[in-house]
Amino acid sequence: MDIIFHHPTFNSQQWIEGLHQKLPEATVRQWLPGDNQPADYALVWHPPVEMLSGRSTLKGVFALGAGVDSILSQLQKHPEMLPKGVPLFRLEDTGMALQMQEYAVSQVLHWFRRFDDYQALKQQAKWEPLEDYRREDFTIGVLGAGVLGGKVAESLAAWGFPVRCWSRSKKDYLGITSYAGAEQLGQFLSGTRVLINLLPNTPQTVGIINSELLNKLADNSYVMNLARGVHLVEDDLLAALDSGKVKGAMLDVFAKEPLPQNSLLWKHPRIAITPHLAAVTRPEEAMTYIAKTIRQIENKESPSGQVSLDNGY
């Protein structure tokens, strides 16, 4: 079994050795330009078109992350990159859900305990106890209730917050109110105080966090974008912060990354920024999932994690 690997920044040697340990029967190699030797599986992130094109022997392609938007947008331009019938898999959780939970819970608690206000008061050397926020006024709405959104919603519910989620299909998560489809988006937004985005980037979700959506949130709301920068209309967020509709935002992802030096987002006192690391690929967990999935494919079983090319996620 031959496996080819390409990632622009990961340590290839670590992956080659790690995969070989988990799949001793496999020969794993880093793909380099000009390599058109046969391969059964390809592990990729931002793959060059020539790496995959014309590989009729492939049995599966693995995206080395959770979001497959960059691969699918490349596929649109170069459909020959994925020979018909070759399944594309993505990382489902493999350690990312816990990271997302840490990120979301810590920031929600920061806002709930008004640490943002106390930071501002500190700038003025003001000793001023503020009124507590009440959990019942702090409804959290998670856009996207899949592998990561579902786990984030559950972790916030465990802290006693009222939590709701929005997805394409209805969910049955314990203690979480589920809304589904475009027709229920308005209901989901109404009364939501903290909006957390964990949607995939698809034609239906681009620009979804815009002024129309923000205006439907509760007053003094908060926005956390953990999914993709293209979901958020940055100017609309800035306007909502300046009008007072939105009180604060925490952004991990941006339309342009790295976020340009001259972006107004850097300067806004009520926007916190992290450089796209809400959840990163954990090599050990990812390799365990990939090895297990390859075995399932070889045994003609149906593994989970296959991307629906029709749905775009």
Ligand SMILES: NC(=O)C1=CN([C@@H]2O[C@H](COP(=O)(O)OP(=O)(O)OC[C@H]3O[C@@H](n4cnc5c(N)ncnc54)[C@H](OP(=O)(O)O)[C@@H]3O)[C@@H](O)[C@H]2O)C=CC1
């Ligand atoms: N910032 C970071 O570091 C990281 C960001 N990400 C981002 O997080 C995203 C989510 O990951 P993950 O949870 O694994 O993805 P999933 O595919 O498991 O979940 C996606 C969710 O979004 C819902 N959804 C998709 N399209 C729509 C729509 N048009 N309307 C309503 N709901 C919709 C799906 O609904 P349904 O369940 O009904 O299908 C599903 O609940 C990734 O695509 C990636 O972009 C991921 C990892 C790290």
Ligand SMILES: O=C(O)C(=O)CO
């Ligand atoms: O896995 C993903 O989709 C990511 O965004 C990793 O940072």
